Amino acid sequence: MRTVILRSIAPFLTSLMVLFSIFVLLRGHNEPGGGFIGGLIAASALAIYGIACGVAAVRRAIYFHPIAISAVGLLMSALAGVLSLFAEVPFMSGLWVYPHLFGVEVALSSVLVFDVGVYLVVVGAICSIALGLEEGDRD
Amino acid sequence: MEPLFALLVGALFTVAFYLFLSKHVIRVLMGAAILGNAVNLLIFTAGRVTREVPPVIGGGNDVLVQGAANPLPQALILTAIVISFSFFAFLLVLGFRAFQKLDTDRSDEMRVAEPVREASPPLGY
Amino acid sequence: MSAAAPATTLLVLVLPFLAALVAPWLTRRLGHNAAWVLALAPLAVFVRFLGFAGAVADGAAVTGGFAWVPSYNVSFSWLIDGLSLTFALLISGIGTLIILYSGGYLKGDARLGRFFSFMLLFMGAMLGVVVSDSFLMLFVYWELTSITSFLLIGFDHTREASRRAAVQALVVTGGGGLALLAGLLVIWNVTGVSQLSELFAHGDALRASPFYLLALLTVLGGAFSKSAQFPLHFWLPNAMEAPTPVSAYLHSATMVKAGVYLLMRLNPVLGDTVWWETLLPLFGGATLIVGTLLAVRQTDLKLMLAYTTVSSLGLLVMLTGFGSEHAIAAAVLYLVAHSLFKGALFMVAGLIDHETGTRDITALGGLRKAMPITFVAAMAAAISMAGLPPFVGFLAKEEIYYALWAANPWSLAFVAVAIIGNGLMFVIGFAVAIKPFFGAPVATPKAAHEGPVLLWLGPLVLGLTALAAGLLSPLSHRFVSSPMASAVAGRAETVTISVIPHLGMALLLSLVTVAFGIAAYRMLDRLRAGMARLLEAIGWGPDRGFDQVISGIVRLSVAVTRIIQPGRLDIYMTVTFLLIAAALILPMAIYGEWPSMPAWPEDAQFHELVVIAIVPIGLLAVMLARDRLTAIVSLGVQGFAVALIFMLFGAPDLSFTQFMVETLAVVILALVMTRLKLLASDHRPTGRKAVDLAVSLACGGGFMLYLLSVTQQPFNTALSDFFGAYSKTIAHGANVVNVIIVDFRGTDTLGEIAVVMVTALAILSLIRIRTPRPGLIADNDPDQPRADLGKAN
Structure with missing residues (x-):
């Protein structure tokens, strides 16, 4: 499947898809989207990149081991829940702050942190499955 | 629309179970993939079917408009899709490794855990 | 009582467990001398319970405890009256001596620490049994004694005989414990009470209940198995595989009496009925006779004592069953006397074994000079066992005859049973105490000499206690016998018998017993040979029956496993799916709750119908696919169609997710399948296909009907x-x-x-x-020696 066309397009396609996945992730709270969908889109992007340019290229591109990404995501989600304990509300209660960055009000919340964690878990897990299958037991 | 969906769910379940009953691992795997869809649609239909209005609170509203789709089954199904996918991947790899190790893809030839002529346990103490 | 009293009581109840925790460590540091330190734990318990004696002798019952699961009325609570106090004192008192004895007996053994630990665990459990007030606690401790007994009998686990005896004891007593649990639950259900102390007020209600017999039989199942009543007696002699301290403590003085304890405890509630007064004397009497006859047959000191323990337990059950004033007094006296003399005699047997290297009675003689202290202890215990004055055993025997003597045939039969039983116990007692010590010295595997203080202290103290309890009978009656008899009878009782013989029927019967005993002792060898011939002629006993039952169970489970687990995935699947179909369809069929026939949805639009129709087309293609590419693509088609359905019916999130997942699924399926060299097509014969299709249609149809009837119900949108x-x-x-x-x-x-x-x-x-090379799997069996391992080393 390593045709020239696919190989040339793959980096752009992948970066576009990853960007799109982050967009989907961030808008998820108010529009269709969210961590699960975003994560799946990013994972497919990386899978396509892997098919086109080889597993080694993907591993270089994401730098961290996919399982490590996944683990960080799980930790983030769990900590987002723990965060609320410090505010003396039950575990997993959403906390919101509205700082002004560059003159724009930005809604930040522990819920967003949680969703980013979900995104990372899905990316990491699916990516590790896909990459593992692509390289098989060759190593 | 629900009767049509019920028919569809019935068909999905039937095919999934039919594939499960095959002795070939690969067909069992495809059955597992279809079973996921069947269950998801079952939950979806049980929460009643509405057309085209997603459960998103639009514009200046504070409350979901009447006639929008039921959000609860969707939330259940969304995670179920991802989990059933990772489960499917696990089964796939498991089947693949079993094939590599045992050199067969027929379930009735995979008899490592339950050998064909297993010796009786000892009767002493 | 001071406010701190419940806390101290709780502390002494857990003290043996705490001691068990530190025992291995302490033994590593101090060797066998750790016994002196560890014995402080039971001693503390003993002292603490001694503190209750005054109040209990005045007729009070001390209760206390802590709520555990209040919503189920379950508590951790204790009841200390005359009955439990006597037991607690015996357990902790003999326990102290036994811990010391164990230190001497297993001196130098590397496993001594573990042994102490098990012993103390057992002690804590046994203490729990006798002081428990709540049913649940009683049951938990009851089974805990079975488990610790299992550990102790199987202590020497490298020998098969030990393992067998341990399993046997666990199966019999643990199984009995389950029966007891059932019985307690029945009682709980009938009376609504879960505490023994509250139960006594409900005796009449229980006896009148239609479930009385069920409760009685299940409780008796527990008590009889624990107290080794015929025909469940066989585990007790086999338990002699354990080290002698275990036999002396668990299997004569304490644990086996748990069944008797239970009967005595429930006598005010379950007793005084025809069933009670028939079943208990019958089983007890049978056990008494069988036990003594089998004891005569033995030549091993420990086995002789073990069988007389069986018969003593029979005697106790028999007396408890009579339930009269004298019978209860006799049971109480005999229970205390038996614990003292039997514990002492077992320790003597162990001592002889330890110092001479054998405990075969035919290979022993003339030890009197070599082991004088042991001799004194043995004589004291044997006299008590024989029921001669001035020991407490004499009091017991007199009281037994008082109790049994009544001029009706039923009672006369039991007098005869008691005379034969007591006479033969007399024989065994003296055989153990006299035969090894008198006569010409016999060469033994080890040169005989007196044992260390750790070993002779226990039997000597117990022997002397038996003497003291007999001589100072007013004192022992006031603090032990009378309160205990009152607790057993459920009303105030006073035990008055003293060592001064008074003329009467009881004394006459005692003399008859002694005469019979002396005559039998002189004919012991002939009796033994006769019993041996008789047993050989019978050939089968419950002991062998146990083996047959166990192997029968194993064979049955193998056969059942072969039927229900044939190792064929398709069979498992078929059965599972049939059950699913039955679970879905049968309720509808039985209750006639079929969904009504739906009308064609008029509002269905053309594009929706097209998308919905794609799914079955994809499914059909998957089923009929002849090569794997078609199968994968068809699988993808139905998946994307489902995603479209989600899109059309207001679930964009689901739709996106489904699209991504289906894409990824097809990709990884292709990745694996290209490497798999598999044929996706079906190789089932047509008949099989038809059956499978029918099964899956039943299931799928079931789900369809189920979903139809769900959607025809009004929807709760809360x-x-x-x-x-x-x-x-x-x-x-x-x-x-x-x-x-x-x-x-x-x-x-x-x-x-x-x-x-x-x-x-x-x-x-x-x-x-x-991936290991194929064929290596079979070599992974750890039990199989592997040739290549030997070479590698």
Whole structure:
């Protein structure tokens, strides 16, 4: 499947898809989207990149081991829940702050942190499955 | 629309179970993939079917408009899709490794855990 | 009582367990001398319970405890009256001596620490049994004694005989414990009371209940198995495989009396009925006779004593069953006397074994000079066992005859049984105490000499206690016998018998017993040979029956396993699916709740119908696919069609997710399948296909009907309305689905992403794991010696 066309397009396609996945992730709270969908889109992007340019290229591109990404995501989600304990509300209660960055009000919340964690878990897990299958037991 | 969906769910379940009953691992795997869809649609239909209005609170509203789709089954199904996918991947790899190790893809030839002529346990103490 | 009293009582109840915890460590540091330190634990218990003696002698019952599961009326509570106090004193008092004795007996053994630990665990459990007030606590401690007894009998686990005896004891007594649990639950259900102390007021209600017989039989199952009543007696002699301290403590003085304790405890509640007064004397009497006859047959000191323990337990059960004033007094006296003399005699047997290297009575003689202290202890215990004055055993025997003597045939039969039993016990007692010590010295495997103080202290103290209890009978009656008899009878009783013989029927019967005993002692060898011939002629006993039952169970389970687990996935699947279909369809069929025939949805639009129709087409293609590419593509088709359905019916989130997942699924399926060299097509014969199709149609149809009837019910929108109403106002999100996932049900999602991650980890390790060459699997059996390992070393 390593045709020239696919190989040339793959980096752009992948970066576009990853960007799109982050967009989907961030808008998820108010529009269709969210961590699960975003994560799946990013994972497919990386899978396509892997098919086109080889597993080694993907591993270089994401730098961290996919399982490590996944683990960080799980930790983030769990900590987002723990965060609320410090505010003396039950575990997993959403906390919101509205700082002004560059003159724009930005809604930040522990819920967003949680969703980013979900995104990372899905990316990491699916990516590790896909990459593992692509390289098989060759190593 | 629900009767049509019920028919569809019935068909999905039937095919999934039919594939499960095959002795070939690969067909069992495809059955597992279809079973996921069947269950998801079952939950979806049980929460009643509405057309085209997603459960998103639009514009200046504070409350979901009447006639929008039921959000609860969707939330259940969304995670179920991802989990059933990772489960499917696990089964796939498991089947693949079993094939590599045992050199067969027929379930009735995979008899490592339950050998064909297993010796009786000892009767002493 | 001071406010701190419950806390101290609780402390002494857990003290043996704490001591068990430190025992191995202490033994590593101090060797066998750790016994002196560890014995402080039971001693403290003894002293603490001695503190209750005054109050209990005045007729009080001390109760206390802590609520455990208040909603189920379950508590950790104790009841200390005359009965439990006597038992607690015996357990802790003899326990102190036994710990010391164990130190001497297993001196130098590397496993001594573990032994102490097990012993103390047992002590704590036994103490718990006799002071428990709540049923649940009683049952838990009861089974704990079975388990610790199992550990102690199997202590020497390298020998098969030990393992067998341990399993046997566990199966019999543990099984009896389950019967007891059933009995306690029945009693709980009938009376609504879960505490022994409250139960006594409900005796009449229980006896009048239609479930009385059930409760009685199940409780008797527990008591009889624990107290080794015929025909469940066989485990007790086999338990002599354990080291002698265990036999002396568990299998003569304490644990085997737990059954008797239970009967005595429940006598005010369950007793005084025809069933009680028939079953108990019958089984007890049979056990008494069988036990003594089998004891005569033995030549091993420990086995002789073991069988007389069986018969003594029979005697106790028999007396408890009579339930008269004298019978209860006799049972109480005999129970105390038996614990003292039997514990002492076992320790003597162990001592002789330890110092001479044998305990075969035919190979022993003339030890009197070599082991003088042991001799004194043995004589004291034997006289008590024989029922001669001035020992407490004499009091017991007199009281027994008082109790049994009544001029009716039923009673006369039991007098005869008692005379034969007591006479033969007289024989065994003296055989153990006289035969090894008198006569010409016989050469033994080890040169005989007196044992160390740790070993002779126990039997000597017990022997002297038996003497003291007899001589100072007013004192022992006031503090032990009378309160205990009152507790057993359920009303105030006073035991008055003293060592001064008074002329009467009881004395006459005692003399008859002694005469019979002396005559039998002189004919012991002939009796033994006769019993041996008789047993050989019978050939089968419950002991062998146990083996047959166990191997029968194993064979049965093998046969059942072969039937229900034939190792064929398709069979498992078929059965599972048939059950699913039955679970879905049968209720509808039975209750006639079929969904009504739906009308064609008039509002269905053309594009919706097309999308819905794609799914079955894809499914059909999957089923009929002749090569794997077609199968994968068809699978993808039905998946994308489902995604489209989600899109059309208001679920964009689901639709996106489904699209991505289907894409990825097709990709990884293709990745694996290209490497798999598999044929996706079906190789089932047509008949088989038809059966499978029928099964899956039944299942799928079941789900369809189920879904139809669900959707024909009115829909409760309460939950969905809640999420719709509060998603924006509370959780600041417009996409309700996402808000449910990450906020309302965030903890669920956390669990789900953890599952996703664990699956990824599992897949990764499955991919990376090294594949051993085919054929190596069979070599992984650890029991099979492997040739290549030997070479490697």
